[in-house]
Amino acid sequence: MKHQLHPLEINPKTGEPFLRLAAPHQNIILTPPRQGDQSVLIQHMNDPAIYEWIEGPPTPYLPEHADFWIQFVKGESDATLEYLRKSAKDFPNGPLQFVDANPVRYLREVKENGADVLIGDVNFRRSPFEEVLDEGERKRLQEDNARKQAGDPTIQYAVGDWLAASHHGRGIMTAAIGLLMTAWGIPRMGVHHVVAHTFAGNIGSNRVFEKNGFVNRGLFDNGKTVRGEKKVMTLLEWTKNETHY
Template sequence: MAFVSGPLFPIYGYKNVKNIMLAQPRQSDGPMVVAALNDPRVYMNLNGPPYPYTEKDWEEWYLFVSHAARECSKEYQVIDEELGDQGRDPKEREYQRKRLIMQSMWPLTIRIEPELLRDRLRGESAFIGTITPQRSIFLYILDEDERQRRKQENDGLAAGDPKIIWEVGFYLIPDYHGRGIMPAVLRTVIKHVLIQYMNAHIVEATYFEHNSSSKRVLEKCGFRIVQLVPDAIALPPTKTNGVTGRKVGLGVMRWQGA
């Protein structure tokens, strides 16, 4: 089974920029990722990536996410080929749920495809961000033992179990901030990835308390505030001009399906 690196899902419900797609990560995304994760408009709203972010950081991260994406892609292709168009018919839902992606993480990139077909066939799409649905890591639980217990419990649930708690993390490169892209992307991921291929019923997301933009994105997609955890995340001195001990609160929001 060949690894699909091209488009997987078109972004539904967004008209301002044509040809926005979800696709697998590509090694050639490195320069754009490095630039984004060294921009304060991005890194000050993210917990995970190191700062400064280097080419070596990208190479190591790409090995990890490309493997996860490759495994999801293999399962996705099998499901998609078996179900065909009927798999998207609500009458086939119960059968579809028997064929789910087993992986716990699906790293996806957000891309703009070129207008010309020949350029699309050559794979010349532009990276503009990432979104990753995965089983929750419960970042907002500050007690480490309890956080690990909850994660192990959640990870131990069988694929498709409606009690699995999923989460999404995302960012766009700053040139595309404020255009309404991310709500359309997130709605697409929930409906056409998490529900359809993972049978998700509960999806959570966290945001730094100063990041009102992400909070608005989540609200537009039907997420509701669960709690605000004060002083949850300690920022590294590299992000605070050498100041140590600075912490930010963490907002927790949840989407719940039928």
């Protein structure tokens, strides 16, 4: 019988669960967020090569933003892991229980001396339905989607990600998203429908999704403004039956 944390591996020294990218990126692992990630996060969230392409970070990105964020994402990961550990007791003979998030989301590069450095983030969450232009309809869909039980094949998920600029263009995020889809999203979240909303012109991000079987559905404009700038977006869409996974 597979353990409820399957296929996460466990670091024998720290007890932390992780997933390892395949070669040639085997020195990169995905882990939960940690207390102490704040200082590296602050560096990357103040880098325009990253923040200009994502909606969330306030600029300038201050220590209190990082403290709030690490507490929030660590809390989410901890809750998912806690649920799975409890499920091991509640369902000792299986089946594996579905969850609605990936508890390992922070990419870390493991150095030769065993120390690791935070280099990125990738996460699945319930979709904000940005592609739905009518605000009332969008809100209704968000609420319907949020009410669904983990594992419901009709849930629409959305992926968000960023990677340290020093590591761009080496195929790392393509590999990380592929791994999360095949090792976690499909078997442990039961994902059938995943979208990504990228800002217009984010060719690298669109390619990452396309290389993972997402279909580029083109541009849409829902009137969004981010840090004072109007943003047109691209919808990328993955559905379980249409792709190579």
